Every structure is written in structure tokens, then in C-alpha cells.
Amino acid sequence: MAIDPTFPDPRSLLPADRPIQLLDADGTFTEDPDWPIDLDDAQLAELYRLMVMARQIDAQAITLQRQGQLGVYASLRGQEAAQIGTAFALAAQDFVFPSYREMGVALVRGVDPADLLHVFRGTWLGAHDPAKHRFALITISIATQALHAAGFAMGAKLDGSDSCAVAYMGDGATSEGDAHEAFNFASVFGAPCVFVVQNNQYAISVPLTRQTKAPTIAHKGIGYGMPGYRCDGNDVLGTYAVMRQALRHAREGNGPVLIEAVTYRMEAHTTADDPTRYREDTELEQWRARDPITRLEKFLRDRELVDDEVVETVAQAAKAEAQSVRAALYDAPHGDPMELFSHVYAEPTQQLRDQHELLQAELQGQDA
Amino acid sequence: MSVKQVRLPDLGEGLTEATIVRWLVGVGDVIAEDQIVAEVETAKATVELPAPHAGTVADLHAGEGEEIEVGALVLSVDTAAGDAAATNGGVTSATTGHAVGDDAGGAFDDAGDAGDADGDGGDADAAASDSDDADDGASGNVLVGYGTGGGRARRRRARAPHTSTPARSSRPRAKPPVRKLAKDLGVDLDAVDGSGPDGRITRDDVHAAATTAPEPSATAPAATARDGARREAVTGVRGRIADHLSVAWREIPAASCWVECDATQLLALRRELAAAHPDTRLTPLAIILRCCAVALVEVPQLNASFDAEAREIVYHDRIDLGVATQTDRGLLVPVVRDAAGMSVLELADAVEQVASGARANQLPPADLVGSTFTISNFGAFGIDGGGPIINHPEAGILGVGRITPRPWVVDDTVVSRPVVQLSLSFDHRVCDGAEAAGFLRLLGDLVERPTLLLAH
Numbered sequence: 001m002a003i004d005p006t007f008p009d010p011r012s013l014l015p016a017d018r019p020i021q022l023l024d025a026d027g028t029f030t031e032d033p034d035w036p037i038d039l040d041d042a043q044l045a046e047l048y049r050l051m052v053m054a055r056q057i058d059a060q061a062i063t064l065q066r067q068g069q070l071g072v073y074a075s076l077r078g079q080e081a082a083q084i085g086t087a088f089a090l091a092a093q094d095f096v097f098p099s100y101r102e103m104g105v106a107l108v109r110g111v112d113p114a115d116l117l118h119v120f121r122g123t124w125l126g127a128h129d130p131a132k133h134r135f136a137l138i139t140i141s142i143a144t145q146a147l148h149a150a151g152f153a154m155g156a157k158l159d160g161s162d163s164c165a166v167a168y169m170g171d172g173a174t175s176e177g178d179a180h181e182a183f184n185f186a187s188v189f190g191a192p193c194v195f196v197v198q199n200n201q202y203a204i205s206v207p208l209t210r211q212t213k214a215p216t217i218a219h220k221g222i223g224y225g226m227p228g229y230r231c232d233g234n235d236v237l238g239t240y241a242v243m244r245q246a247l248r249h250a251r252e253g254n255g256p257v258l259i260e261a262v263t264y265r266m267e268a269h270t271t272a273d274d275p276t277r278y279r280e281d282t283e284l285e286q287w288r289a290r291d292p293i294t295r296l297e298k299f300l301r302d303r304e305l306v307d308d309e310v311v312e313t314v315a316q317a318a319k320a321e322a323q324s325v326r327a328a329l330y331d332a333p334h335g336d337p338m339e340l341f342s343h344v345y346a347e348p349t350q351q352l353r354d355q356h357e358l359l360q361a362e363l364q365g366q367d368a
Numbered sequence: 369m370s371v372k373q374v375r376l377p378d379l380g381e382g383l384t385e386a387t388i389v390r391w392l393v394g395v396g397d398v399i400a401e402d403q404i405v406a407e408v409e410t411a412k413a414t415v416e417l418p419a420p421h422a423g424t425v426a427d428l429h430a431g432e433g434e435e436i437e438v439g440a441l442v443l444s445v446d447t448a449a450g451d452a453a454a455t456n457g458g459v460t461s462a463t464t465g466h467a468v469g470d471d472a473g474g475a476f477d478d479a480g481d482a483g484d485a486d487g488d489g490g491d492a493d494a495a496a497s498d499s500d501d502a503d504d505g506a507s508g509n510v511l512v513g514y515g516t517g518g519g520r521a522r523r524r525r526a527r528a529p530h531t532s533t534p535a536r537s538s539r540p541r542a543k544p545p546v547r548k549l550a551k552d553l554g555v556d557l558d559a560v561d562g563s564g565p566d567g568r569i570t571r572d573d574v575h576a577a578a579t580t581a582p583e584p585s586a587t588a589p590a591a592t593a594r595d596g597a598r599r600e601a602v603t604g605v606r607g608r609i610a611d612h613l614s615v616a617w618r619e620i621p622a623a624s625c626w627v628e629c630d631a632t633q634l635l636a637l638r639r640e641l642a643a644a645h646p647d648t649r650l651t652p653l654a655i656i657l658r659c660c661a662v663a664l665v666e667v668p669q670l671n672a673s674f675d676a677e678a679r680e681i682v683y684h685d686r687i688d689l690g691v692a693t694q695t696d697r698g699l700l701v702p703v704v705r706d707a708a709g710m711s712v713l714e715l716a717d718a719v720e721q722v723a724s725g726a727r728a729n730q731l732p733p734a735d736l737v738g739s740t741f742t743i744s745n746f747g748a749f750g751i752d753g754g755g756p757i758i759n760h761p762e763a764g765i766l767g768v769g770r771i772t773p774r775p776w777v778v779d780d781t782v783v784s785r786p787v788v789q790l791s792l793s794f795d796h797r798v799c800d801g802a803e804a805a806g807f808l809r810l811l812g813d814l815v816e817r818p819t820l821l822l823a824h
Contacts, residue, residue: 060402063402063418065377065379066377066379066415066416066417066418067377067418067420068375068376068377068378069377069420071378071381072380072381268413270381271379271380271415272379272380272381272383272412272413273412273413274412274413274414276413330420362543362545362571363545365545365549365571
């Protein structure tokens with residue numbers, strides 16, 4: 001049976017042979033007419049500021065966990081460009097559905113990082129306003145947010161709105177059934193959705209080679225009839241350019257896009273993980289040489305957009321921000337446990353009323 | 369002076385303890401907020417520990433290589449260095465333990481298993497943490513992708529298999545707040561029968577157990593109310609000794625008996641042997657150890673353990689003598705393995721070696737656990753006799769008093785003789801008084817007439 005002649009040339013859905021890269025590891029910029037960017041000097045400087053900020057707050061969060069202030073934390077170190085470059089291309093009306101590692105994206109969306117980190121403190125104070133920032137609450141279970149994004153995008157299409165939905169996930173998430181369903185639904189319904197896969201090489205300890213037999217993750221797009229774009233995830237200009245194109249594609253009614261940003265998680269999976277058990281220092285060194293912030297700084301210095309003074313100012317501002325995050329979180333009070341029951345149903349069920357009583361008795365017993 | 373106490377946080381998800389690998393600061397060092405002060409190894413990873421407060425390091429509460437529980441004190445930071453010097457009247461810590469006042473009256477006669485407190489990880493009531501999830505050996509409640517496993521992923525301290533404490537098949541069922549209540553009231557949940565569904569222990573059960581608790585609780589309110597008392601966290605070796613002895617005291621129905629022996633021949637033999645072997649530091653204790661090993665061969669009931677879980681008595685196939693040793697870190701029990709086949713000279717060398725190794729903190733943890741019978745030479749402290757606490761889960765412990773001249777009746781005449789008192793505490797579940805007396809009498813005879821050793 002022949003391929004449907006109305007279907008676009010399948011080859012147009014395949015990623016390029018090499019990852020799209022505008023800024024190489026040495027900070028040398030090479031323009032690519034297929035992947036244009038439109039950033040002015042102030043925006044370039046803003047990208048740098050956001051990446052430095054993300055890294056500083058990330059380090060602070062790890063420290064807070066080591067002090068017992070957070071239950072756990074998943075570091076984004078090394079993935080700043082993949083997150084901030086893609087998020088920087090979003091329009092205000094777009095809606096982001098993050099996993100648990102997306103603090104860089106959150107910063108771009110104007111979410112107070114302290115609000116985000118409160119979640120890892122185990123209190124319900126971690127409620128930033130998802131509607132205000134168009135940034136959903138973080139998802140811990142793997143790949144469920146892909147379905148949320150697909151559903152949102154299908155709704156946006158029905159509404160005739162020009163919002164795109166964006167799901168952020170990792171390489172491991174692409175093995176989950178939820179990801180498959182989301183890819184399929186979004187594509188079948190031509191939903192304006194972009195799936196951003198940060199391929200950081202490991203699903204906790206499972207390396208990519210044990211994750212998929214596809215040539216690349218971007219190649220998975222063709223199976224769903226959506227284009228797969230593959231880019232250097234440590235190049236903030238490349239990730240921006242690719243995301244810009246993907247959003248345009250989706251917004252113009254062409255259906256979803258799968259982006260693979262090839263990057264590396266420099267820290268442990270979470271603060272409860274020991275990466276030395278499954279990866280070599282030599283690998284870490286290779287990726288250190290491809291650091292996303294170093295190369296952007298080099299580029300900006302070459303263009304004389306930043307100098308020592310600016311770098312220092314940005315670093316100090318990031319430290320101050322990390323300090324205020326620390327102050328907001330350190331020994332922050334926990335909420336009233338009785339509120340557990342307050343917002344479940346308008347009319348609480350008998351079971352909830354029983355549990356309410358039980359908990360109340362326990363709490364009173366403790367006070368006695 | 370304002371001292372902030374830093375407790376060990378849960379560095380992974382649902383971890384219950386960690387080991388200090390390396391301190392990067394010392395007492396008196398000035399540290400910055402978030403400065404890395406130690407490397408710590410958990411069951412999951414070796415990680416860096418950042419200080420939550422800036423100031424001067426006032427105290428480090430655990431030594432390198434020492435395992436501490438989540439929630440236990442790890443570091444004290446003086447956040448107002450330069451203030452008036454502290455007086456010792458100030459109560460500076462609210463600790464997890466409930467020690468009162470001074471640590472006077474050291475437990476010289478108590479044999480502690482220094483290597484590892486038993487069942488520490490799984491005992492919520494023993495866990496020092498106040499955090500809600502601290503009661504699980506394996507949390508089960510795990511975020512972001514993986515669990516903590518059914519227990520520890522790995523342990524730094526190996527335990528000799530033949531002495532392992534009988535493991536409880538399951539820990540008592542109780543909700544976390546009830547566990548906390550039990551901890552606060554000093555109630556051991558192991559000893560409480562649950563009246564709730566599925567045998568769950570309720571708040572009322574704990575209250576009932578607290579009011580009927582036979583022994584004065586370590587949490588006696590009087591201890592907390594006294595002004596001017598100095599409070600010291602019960603951590604590290606002290607904490608393990610406390611846990612270990614509590615288990616022994618709680619579980620073992622121990623009885624004591626003692627004999628006095630004329631040590632004239634023993635001392636004569638020692639002199640003779642010492643003269644023939646000037647390179648060996650030959651103490652009377654070495655000969656008593658030999659006598660003890662022989663007596664244990666003859667009366668195997670005392671080289672045994674009571675396995676409460678299986679309701680079995682375990683007779684050990686080897687005699688591993690624990691030698692209670694006072695060290696700077698507290699009481700340790702280094703082990704002389706397979707002592708039955710050792711001569712007096714070999715025993716003298718072996719004891720010297722393990723005891724000095726323990727004092728110098730140079731023994732591997734494996735050499736500090738797994739004895740089958742323990743000897744406490746409290747005579748070294750000038751003591752005549754005592755009722756030593758058994759080194760759980762062993763069946764007996766021998767206390768050796770000082771050898772001192774006493775009036776002694778020989779042929780109806782009172783003469784001065786060097787006399788030593790031997791005290792035995794034994795697990796009455798394992799054997800009856802007849803066997804214990806048989807053992808001690810045999811031991812006493814050997815001590816009084818050590819030439820009988822030649823027959824063994």
C-alpha cells in the first residue's frame with residue numbers, strides 16, 4: 001500500500017545528520033539560514049543573566065537539601081542552555097508543563113524560585129500561580145505532563161486560541177507509555193504542542209544506549225508523523241532558534257514538534273543519587289569542556305557585550321538572589337495539616353470526615 | 369555565646385544514618401554559612417555536608433568513621449563568637465537523648481558491643497530523628513524515581529554471622545505520631561502489645577505502657593527541670609553503648625554469682641612464666657582467660673546465645689573471647705578469636721594486641737564485634753567485685769576483681785593471701801544456676817590450682 005500522497009515527504013520529519021548548533025563549545029558563532037535568531041544585545045545579555053542565576057540557585061538548593069531544609073532536589077546543572085534557550089522563545093500565552101528539573105524554565109516564566117523549591121520542602125506553600133505564569137505545577141511521575149500538554153494543546157486548538165503547549169521531559173520519559181500517547185494524540189489532532197526532550201544521557205543510572213534503539217530521540221518523531229529537531233542542548237542560541245521554529249510550526253496549525261536537546265546532567269540525578277556508581281569522571285570532563293555558560297560568556301565577551309565588571313555584577317546579583325531564596329526557605333513553617341481536607345470536595349465524603357477526625361485526634365493527642 | 373546545634377539531616381530519601389568520612393574543619397575554626405564542613409557517607413552516596421550557620425566550630429559530635437543517626441547532633445556552631453565566655457551553668461542543647469548531669473560513675477563493669485548497636489536502623493523508637501518519616505528502615509515513600517530498598521543498600525560494618533542479634537521478623541506496627549509519643553515517653557514499642565486493628569499499637573497502649581514501665585525512665589521529668597545541669601548529647605560510642613546495654617538489660621533475665629579464690633599459685637605461675645618468657649607481657653588476666661576458655665569448653669551452656677525469635681539456644685562452635693576495654697572513646701569490646709586452642713602466652717599476646725589496638729582506635733570494626741563470651745577486668749580499677757551486665761546476645765560475662773591481700777583461712781589459721789573475686793552474670797534462660805555454678809566453681813578451682821590447666 002502506498003503512502004498517502006497528501007502526507008508531507010517523510011524525510012522532512014527526520015532530524016538533520018548533525019545536531020543544530022549556532023554557538024560551538026569555544027563560543028564561536030556560526031549563522032545558519034535555516035535556523036535564524038532575532039535576539040538583540042539586551043536579550044543576549046539577559047540569556048546570560050538567567051543562566052548564571054539558574055546555576056547559582058541550583059547550587060543553593062543542593063546545599064539546602066544537605067542541611068535538611070529540602071527533602072530532595074533534582075539539579076539542572078549543565079542543562080541551563082537547554083532550558084533557558086527554549087523557554088526564552090515562548091510567547092506569553094504559551095503554557096509550560098514541566099517535570100521536576102525545570103527551574104531554569106521557571107525563571108524565564110517569572111516564577112519565584114523559592115515558590116518552586118517549597119515543593120521540595122513538602123509543604124503546600126509551593127504553589128506558584130500556574131495560570132499567572134503559564135507554568136504548570138511540577139510533575140514527579142515520569143511523562144504524565146506530556147499528556148497534560150497534549151490535552152491543553154487540543155483544547156487550545158478547539159478554542160481557536162494561539163497558545164502553544166510545551167512539555168518538558170527527559171530522555172527516559174520517552175520510554176513511558178504516557179509519552180507515546182501524548183505524541184500520538186497531539187499529532188493525530190494537529191495540536192499546537194512542542195515536546196522538549198532534554199537528553200541528558202541518563203535516566204537516573206540508565207544510559208541512553210539502554211533506553212532506546214532509535215538512532216536519536218528526535219528520530220522518534222517520524223513514527224508519529226511529527227518533525228523531530230535535534231540540537232546541541234548546551235548552545236543557548238541553538239536551542240532558542242530550534243524552539244522558535246518549532247513554536248511557529250505548531251502555532252501555524254501544522255501539529256506538534258519533537259525537540260531533542262542533547263545535553264548532560266553534571267550533577268547527580270537527585271540529591272539521593274550517587275552518579276559515580278554508573279558514569280566515569282572522564283565523561284564528566286568531556287562535558288565540562290562543553291559548558292553552556294562558559295561558551296556564551298566567551299561569545300558575549302568577543303562581541304564586547306560583557307566584560308569582567310558585568311560578569312562580576314551578574315555573579316553578585318545571582319548570589320544575592322540565591323541568598324534570598326535561602327532566606328525564604330530556611331526553617332519556613334509548615335502548613336496546618338488539617339487543611340489537607342479543606343479543598344478536596346465541596347461536600348466531604350464520609351471517608352474523608354473519618355480521616356479528618358482521626359488526624360484531629362492524633363494532633364490533639366500529641367499536644368496533650 | 370550562642371551555640372547552634374546542627375543535626376544530621378536525611379541526606380537521601382528515607383535514610384536513617386550516615387558515617388562521617390572526613391572532617392574538613394576542627395573545633396575553633398571559623399566557618400562561613402554553607403561552607404562544607406565534612407564528607408559523609410550514606411547508604412546511597414558520599415556527599416558533602418554544608419554548615420547551616422556561620423560562626424566558630426564549638427564541637428564535633430562524631431569521630432571520623434563513626435556512624436550517626438539522622439537527627440543526631442553532628443556539629444555545634446558558636447554563632448556569636450566573642451561574646452562573654454560561657455559558664456557551665458548554661459543549658460546549651462536540647463538533645464535527643466535525656467542524659468542527666470555528669471557522666472560520673474562510668475560503666476566500667478559493663479560490656480558494650482562497640483561495633484554496632486543492634487537493630488538500630490529499624491527501630492523507630494531508637495531513631496533520633498524527629499522528622500515524620502524517620503521510622504522506616506526503607507521509606508517506601510520515594511520521590512523521583514526509586515526506592516530505598518528493603519533496608520540498607522550496604523553496611524560499612526560487617527558483623528560476624530554467628531553473633532548476629534536475632535532479627536525481629538517485623539517491627540511493631542504503629543503510626544508515626546504514636547512512635548514519636550513512645551519515644552518521648554521512653555516506651556519501647558517492642559515490648560508493647562498493640563490493641564488496635566492488626567495488632568497496631570495505639571496511643572492508649574503507649575500511655576498504658578508508660579505508666580506501668582518498671583524501670584525509671586531516662587526521661588524522668590526531674591532531670592529536665594533542674595537548673596544548672598549540663599546536658600550532653602548521647603551520640604557516637606556513648607550512644608551505642610547506651611542502646612546496647614539497654615537491650616541487654618531489657619531482654620536478658622540475668623542472675624549473678626561469685627567466688628573468691630586464693631591467687632597465690634596463680635601469681636607464682638605468672639612469675640615463673642614471665643621469667644621464662646621475658647618478651648611477653650604476662651598478666652594474671654592472661655592465665656585467668658586460659659582458665660575461662662577451659663571452663664567454657666567444659667560447660668558449653670555459657671558459650672551460647674538465646675535466640676528469642678526462634679526460641680532456640682545457639683551453642684557456638686568456637687570460643688571468641690570479648691575483652692571489655694576502656695578507651696578514650698568509651699567502652700569497647702575487642703575480640704580474641706578462637707581462644708580455646710590458645711596457650712597462656714598466646715592469650716597474653718592476643719589480649720595485649722587487641723586491647724592496645726582498641727585504645728589506639730586502630731582496630732577494624734569487625735574486630736570489635738562478635739564475641740561469644742566476655743570478660744571485664746574491672747579489678748584494674750581497684751574494684752573487688754560487681755554484677756556486670758551481659759554483652760548481649762551472649763549467655764554470660766565474667767567480672768575479674770582486683771587481686772589484693774586478704775585474711776584467708778588455711779588449716780584453721782587466718783593467714784594473709786592474695787585473693788581475687790570472680791563474678792559471673794548469666795542468662796537464666798540459657799542455663800540454670802547449677803550449670804552456672806558448675807562453670808564458676810570449675811573456673812575458681814583452675815584459678816586456685818592453675819597446674820590443673822596442664823590436664824587440658
